[in-house]
Each structure stands twice: as C-alpha cells, then as structure tokens.
Amino acid sequence: MTTFSFLTDIIPNETSELPQTSGQEAHPDEHHLRWNLDQIRYKLFILSGKGGVGKSSVAVTLALALARRGFDVGLLDVDLHGPDVYRMLGLGKPLSLIHGEHSLPEDLKHLKIISVEAMMQNRDAAIIWRGAVKHKIIRQFLSQIEWEALDFLIIDAPPGTGDEHLAIAESIPEARAVIVSTPQEISLADVRKSINFCQKIGLQIIGVVENMGHVVCADCGTSIPLFRSGVGDQAMRSLNLNLLGSLPFDPQIVAAADDGRLKDLDPADSPFFQELDTVLNNIFTAVGQTEPQKSLAAGEPGVTRFAVPVQDGRLAEQFSQNQHFALITVRRNQIVEQREAIPPDFKPGILPAWLKREGVTHIIAAGLKTSVQDFFNRQGLTVILASSGLSPETLVKQHLDNLSAKND
Template identity: 45%
Template sequence: MGTSCGSRTCASHAEETQREEGGEDRRLKDQLRRIRHKLLVMSGKGGVGKSSVAAYLALGLSQRGHRVGLLDADLHGPSIPNILGISGMFQVDEEKNLVPHKLHENLEVVSIQCLLEDPDSAVIWRGPVKHGVIRQFVSEVQWGDLDYLVIDCPPGTGDEPLSVAQVIPDAHAVIVTTPQEVALSDVRKSINFCRKVHLPILGLVENMNGLVCPHCGESIPLFGSEGGKRTAERMNVPFLGSLPFEPSVVEAGDSGTPLLGNSDTPSSFLEKLDQLLSTVQERCSPPLPEEKTEETAYKDQKEVPPMEKESFKVAVPTANGLLCNHFGHCERFAVVRVQEGRIVSLEELTPPPHEPGVLPRWISELGVSLVIAGGMGQRAIGLFQERGVRVITGAPPLDPATLVNSYLQGTLVTGANVCDH
C-alpha cells in the first residue's frame, strides 16, 4: 500500500513538473511571437567593442522609431548598464515578471547586473544555470511587443550564444570584429560556430576601423584596414559595415552617457553608424517583391513560399560547406530535418556516383521532400517531381542552414536556374 501511494505521489509530481514545463514553453513561444527581429551580437574575441556595438545598435534603432529591447546576456561580465548609465534593481509586476529598465520611450534594457545587490559580485554559474537564466530573460520579462530584441553575448562560442541559439531559434547573428588578424582568426570560428548550430548570420561588423585625426580629418588605420570586409567575402557572409575608433565613444561608455542625442557626437561616427543601421534594417526587412499572380510568382521563384508540412527533410548540394551550383557534381549533400518550423538536425552525406536518375532516387529514398539548388537540368527536375520531391533552383551560394532558415521564414529569394539544360 505504501509503495502504491509513493508511486502515485511520484506520478503526480511528474505530471505537475510537465505542466510547469509546458507552461514555460508556452510563455516563451508567446513572447517570441511578439518580437519581430532578434539580433544576437557576438564576437570570437574580447576587446573588439562588441557591447558598444550592441548598445549603439539598440540606441540607433530606437531613435529611428522602432520599439527595441536590449538583453545583456554577458552573465559574467555585464557592461551594458555601465555603457548606458543604468543602475538600481529590477521591479517585478503582479505576475512576477521582471520589468525592464526603460531608458527612453522606445528602449528597454535587461541585465544580470540589475539583479545583483553588489554590482562587483562574481557570478559563478555552470552551463545549465546560465541556460535557464537566458530563457527566463526572454519568457519572464515584461518585454511586450518589440520590433527588435538586441542580445549582447560574451565573446567566444560557449554556453551563452549556444543557449540563445536554442532558446531563440529565429535569432540572427551580428558578428563583431576589428581589422587585425588576431581578431579575424577568432571571428572565423564564430562564423563556423553559427553554421554548426544552424544560427543564421545577418552579417559582419568591423569595429575600430580607423581613428579619424581631429586635425586633418584623415583616417589612421590603427588595427589594419578592411580586414573585416575581406573576411566577410572569404567566408561568404554579408558585410554590414564598419565603425571608426572614436575616443569619445570610449569616454561616453565609461561615464554612462552614450553619445547619441548628444550634439558633440563626431559626425564621422554618426555617418558610419547611420549606414550600419540602414543596412541592418534592410537585411532584417527585405523589400517586398513586385506584385505577381500566384502562378507567375511560383514560376520565376522570386519569392518562395514555405512548405506546410510540420516535419520534412531538405537536401542541399554542397562544396566546401556552401551550396554548389552544379547539382550533379557536388562533393556532398546536406540533409536538413525540419520539425515545427525549425531545424532540428543537419547531416552531411556523400552521394553515389553521378549517373542519370541515380541522385533523384537516392535523395527520395532518404525521405527528402524538398531540394534547394543553384542549378539543375530540366530532366533532373522532372525525375524529382515524379518522386514527389519539390525543387527550388537559383538559390544563392550560402551554407545549408542559412538557406533553409531563409526558406522557413519566407525570405529565400532566388534567381535564374544556373544550369537550365
């Protein structure tokens, strides 16, 4: 009898735990649905001005009329409160949600530092605890409706960026570097990290591009020149823009008085920041395509509608980790499994020898229902269609995770079939 009672108690506890976890998942999904764009600001190396870039992205976007949240996910070395001049503990609402610090009408901020009575206290947490805190900073914060959530992560490819990629599957990475090679070698690791965890990359920002001489107005390349742009081209990621090394930005960060809204802000910094903000907005919200009928839109594939199936597989031909334009002669195939609108796995497979009809049969036997390709002959397209596999051609040469995520978000824009024969 005692055993039976104990079993019922354990079962009840398990059911209660499941209900609580289910409620947390619902709160998280509900909150994420109210945030239009999520930007994860990260870097492979410390000291590149990542937090300053995150702060000025949030400030600049909010001054353009967008509702913005800034989440400081650097749990061990939070610097956003110091940069923005924020102090004091968080308030809690009636539903026990944290109320963010309101910097001004369009910008709200959350940081672990605002939960510590002593800002100099060391946070000594392992991975699972940090994951839980980042999850709570999204689901249990009174964010409301946001146009942008900017997330400042610590340098490197550790627990925090991985947790953000898992908690916010539709986040896009903004990777910050300086022009010098020691930073660029680490940023290449960040790019590969994003590709491994299927985190789409919005683009690369080159900070500290040059010091503008206050006397002659010429730019002095303190840390080299255009290394970030070259790395973006080499790694096939978008280049968002550059920001100059500006001593007044450093002073403003130390004093907690950000430069935006200050009449003394150097014009060189404002001009570069304005260009960066415009590029970020453009990449987050691509221009609407020309008005077309459903038939013509599908025919020329200018805008690709996502599949409605809850679970399916996508195959992407690759070479050196990127989409290969020559479908029948690619090195490998990335087979990406999608479930409930997000990537859950990616497997690299070596295809069988290229012979007529072999690849369509092999891919369909893998359970694939969609192929994203750069180019494919009409005969091969017909063979796929006979097996119930849809084909999209004219895709850009990006990594498979970025292509599939763009497809899922309805933003995959394709061009001409580069192998239409």
Template identity: 40%
Template sequence: MAHSCQHGDSACSGATAHAEKHEDQLVHEQLRRIGHKFLVMSGKGGVGKSSVAAGLAVTLAHKGFKVGLLDVDLHGPSIPKILGVQGTFHVDDQKRLVPHALSENLHVVSIQLLLDDPDAAVIWRGPVKHGVIKQFIGQVHWGLLDYLIVDCPPGTGDEPLSIAQTIPDVHAVIVTTPQEIALQDVRKSINFCRQAHVPILGLVENMSVLVCPHCGKEVALFGAGGGLKTAERMHVHFLGSLPFDVRVVEAGDAGTTLNLVRAANGSYAEALIALTDQVIERCSPPSVVPDQKTPTEKSEVKSAMETGVLRIAVPVAEGRLCHHFGHCEKFVLVDVRGSQIQNRAEVTPPPHEPGLLPRWLADHGVGMVIAGGMGQRAIGLFEERGIRVLTGAPADDPQNLVQRYLEGTLECGANVCDH
C-alpha cells in the same frame, strides 16, 4: 542533504515537465510580440561588441523604434555601465520583471541589475545560465518591440547557444576588428552560426581606423580592410565599418553613450547611423514586386515596405476572419508602425494551390499572419520566409483583431486546422 521525494520520481518528473512546458509557453508568447531579434556576438573579447550592441540599440530607438536590449553576458555584463543604467528591476502585478526604461523607446535588462554588489562574481554552470536566459525572455514584460538586441559574451559558449535554442528566428550580427587574430576568431563565430542554424545578418568591422581629432588624418591602428575581406571570403554580408573614436571610450566609461549617439556628431556617429540603416534595410520586406501584379497592387505593396512598418495579413470572408485560411475570399493587409495602425488594404488571393500563399503573401511584404486555423506544413512555410503566424483567433473584423493584438488583449483559442 539529499532531497527525498514523497510523491515518487514520476510525479516529480511530471511536475518538472509541466513547469518547463509553461516556461516555454511564456517564452513563445513574448517572442511573438517582438519583431526582429539580433544576437550580437564576437569571436574574442576586446573588439567593442557591447559598444556596438548599445550603439545599435540607441540609434534604432532614436529613429522611433521600440527596442529591447538584453545583456546576457552573465559573467561580465557591461551594458549598464556603457549606458549609465542604475538601480534594480521593478515587478508588475503579474510578477514579471519590468525592464529598465532608458528612454521611451529603449528598455534594458541585465544580470547586473539583479546584483546587490556590482563587483560580485557570478559563478554558474551551463544549465543555470540557460534557465536564466529563458527567464530573461519569458518572465520579463518586454511588451511590443520592433527589435530585441541580445548582447552575448565573446566566443561560442553556453550563452549564444542558449539564445539560438530559445529564439528560433534570431539573426546574428558579428563584430570584429581588422586585425588577423580577431578575424581568425570571428570565422569561428560564423561557423558556429551555420552549425547552430542561426542566419547571419552581417559582419561589422569595429575600430577600423583612428580619425585624428586635430588633422582629420585616418590611422589604421589594427590594419585595414580585414572585415570586408573576411565577409567576402566567408560569403557573409558586410554591414559596414565603425572608426575608433576616443569619445566613444570616454562616453562608455561615463555611461553617456546615449547622449553621444543622440548628438549624431562626428565620424563615429555618422558611421553608426549608416550601419543602423543597413540593418533596417536588411530587415525590411523584399522590395521586388512580381510583374504579374497590377500597378495598383504594386503601389500598395511598396507603401507597406517603408522602414519600420509591419504588415499583418488577416484572411477574411464576408468582412470577418475566415477560419478556412486557404479558401478565404480576400486578405486584409493592415500596416502597423510601433503600436499604431497606419493603413488598411484588401487583396484577392490567387486560386488555391498548396504552398502558394506563403510565397504570395511574402511578395506582398507581409511580416505576420493572424488566422483562425492553419496546417503545420503551412505554418512551417511561413516561418521559413520569416513570417510569424498567430492561430486560434476569433471570427471578427480584421482591424479589430490587429488592434486587440497590439493592445495585448487578443485571446486566441486552439488551432482549428491543426493538421
């Protein structure tokens, strides 16, 4: 039966636009509470992409980071099986989905957890997929996360495109095997990322060699060195190789991948830890400190660049947040690990010059700025350097602002310098 609108097409269009704007606000609100976002993708199926995504998530969580793992392989979700996730979602008092807590630091969301029958087929077209993916971000209570890892289906279809459009600062981790047919498809994934303006964190070569469990000899089942050669040819960073390990297959089928990684035993676990360390290092603030800084400033910057630390900058005047961002007296730099404040320091900015502060704060290892007001051009310059900006904050002690932000109780108003 056709729908008959009693309020007119314009009223329906207005309601739809309002709903979409509200959904976009929810997505934005969630994303600003998440540190690094990864899109794990591959050019073809069967390369172990989901196993890599799960292993990376588990290893990061084991290192003490708060991690969310989002499975958007809507037609063939495998993350719940790999990690042994069962049951359905809970809903909080704000009617948001609560991710499945696999451990204290690792939370999982998958379409599989919404299906009554795990063997049911999901038959959806592109627009529906896009809407579900936005809901999995905006209407899920992720909380504060250091990392969000998104496992996409193979190829360059609707799901990775929706992630690229929904998460502006997402970075791609591309998985391949050494064989040429996989490398041919992975080059398409690399070109997809470049056309969709998704920065590539690096390339992972999975199933690089089989290590014989009896004699320790390495057997190149799918060829050797193809991942590294492709990364060099396509000018992409090579994150590392993971060997073929029968125990990984067995753990995935049994849903005990979490225990396998926790054991940190064997060549696969060692390679996965090395890969994770590479990812962490490439996500850390730059370690190069300009020569013009004093020795004291250099040591302060270096201390904030420890792995897993987020440095938040707050412009201040007379000890409180200064609404005139470009003309503040000092910046208070607050170091946060997880949800805990670890350190606080003050630095005096250089004389005001258009476009200087984003570069100067990036050199100080800043990953986020809490401000009262800021011009759109300045916000764009910060975002280009991977620095998140939160505007509309009240004039308060900077450490109180950071603490309230971490607790989710910081109320922000309008951008008082929106020009």
C-alpha cells in the same frame, strides 16, 4: 512596465551561490516563450569571437539608434559573467526585487533593457553559474519578461561560443547573428570560429561589423587606418560575409561608456554614430525592413492608428486569410498617413500581436462576435463596429466626426 518578480527565486542575493536546479526540468514556460517571441519582429544576436572588440558597445548603440528612429526595441544582456550594458547606459540603481518592477527613464521610452547586472546588489560580486543555470536564466529572461510587441530585440552575448550562445540559439532559432570584430588577423581567426558555430547550430549570419579599425581626423575628416590596411576586407571576402560597416575608433565612445553616458552622446558629434547609420541601413536591407524610420510611433500623445480589414477597397464583411488591412494614422483629428499591410497569420496569438506591433490602437470591423470584440479589447485594442461597404478613410472620418459631436 517590465516586471521581474519571477527572478527572486533564481538570482542569488549578493553571493554567487548556485540556485537549486537540475537543469533537466521540462519548461512549463514554453508556451509563454513562443508567445513572447512571436511578438518580436527581428531578433539580432550580437556575437564576437574575441573579448574587447566592442560587441557590447555595438549592441548598446544599435539599440539606442533604433529607439531614436522610433522603433520599439528590447536590449537583452546575456553576458552573464561580464554584463556591461547597464553600466554603459548609466542605469545606476539595482533593480528592486522587493517591488519586482523597474521603469526606465522617459528618454528611453522606446527601449526596454534587461541585464543580470540590474539585479545584482553588489556589482563586483563574481557570478559562478553552471551551464544549466545559465540556460534557465536566459529562458526566463525570454519567456517571463513582458517584452510585449517589439520591432527589434538586440541580444548582447559574451565573447566566444558557450552556454549562453547555445541557450539563445535553442530558444530563438530565428535569431540572426551580427558578428563584431576588429580588422586584425588574431580577431578574425576567432570570427571564423563564430561563423563555424553559427553554421553548426543553423543560425543565420547577416554580416560583420568591423570596429575600431580606423580613426577619423577631427580637422580634415580623413580616415586613418589603425591596423594593417586591407586585412579586414580580404578576410570578409574569403569568408564570403557581408560587411555591414566599419565603425571608427572614437575616443568619445570610451569616455561615455566608462561614465555611463552612452545614451547622452550627441550622434551628430560622433563619427562612430554617423557610421553606425550605415550599419543600421545595411541591417534593414539584410532583414527586409523596408522603412528605416518608424513613421509615427505608436502611443505618441495624440496619435491613434486604425486598422480596417478591406476587400476591394472597402470594409470587408468579415476577417479572412490573406486579407489586407488599411492602416490609417490620425494625429489631432487629421488623417496623416494611410497604407496597406497584410498580417502574417490570422491565428488568435498572432493577429493582435501584429496589430500592436504596427502601432494599431483601434480596429474598425463589421459583424464581429461579442467574444471576438472582448478578445481584442483585452489585448488593449478598441473595436468599433461599422457596416461593410464604405471606404476605410470614410469610416475613420465618420468615427472622428462622431467623437467630436459627442465632445461638443
């Protein structure tokens, strides 16, 4: 569940009044912001120099495709003046600020979405906010929403390079930019501005998605260019950018986005979604995500994942830096998957977040102090104490045997 009650004090009701803020306040949320962001593995910032090139469509469909592959995904719409994400997905009802919470439909269980549009009682109201207010709202989206452990956060920005972009770049310096463009010289000129912006503020660009440059013939599957051919390719080469993929113009995308049915389109019937797979795979390569499919989703019914700190293939006597964990997945009392992984750090703020991101539900460990056990328990991780020296597989099997003996 994502909670939003904090927004009552910053979102004007039905009007475009400015909330009172100097914009100069120190951010008491700094700690929470870092805590939240440390739990998110990859942050992708979707940009375009020009409006209407399909940036929101790419952001939304990337988020859908990732969630369908089992990744935990957050989609943040920071296009404060023209938020479209909520509309494209048909998430009709405005968020109830009285109850301060909102739950997403079951079929989007791997996807969390937040857009300023979700909070507007009147969606046609113009939003007139100064830079400082935008900055504050974006910081609050990032620091006060309980995003929890995510594999990907997709951020949809307005066109151009304005306050929203600066707020994101300052708050998430580790975000990586994906630039969306159509293959026309007029759009590509704006791409150069986006590149310049990213370079000036030190945002890493992972590549460009070319959109609506061709159509795919429904009868013969031939690709028919809609613009002067070669313009996009030449520009990518001259800008030294990675082309992540070329998405076709697909009339189903327009109709589905207009009707709020983007999430209902069958990817198998859509040339756009088929080509989006190439974009996704190129993004995985660029960010170093080795598995294009999350093997088994954390929290799936009947699935538990054990983390066992190991040394020389056996349960380690204690936690130590650079230690491997055996991650063992159990489904219906059977071990279905086993692999090793190393956490990025052993700090209290990092280790539980990493374990949760890896879908871990149980830790098997030796000699953990009660205070450390309580700490993991508070993070929703069950601790099972065992003696060191046995293999992780044996320990998990012993635990499963003990459980079934108790149930008999």
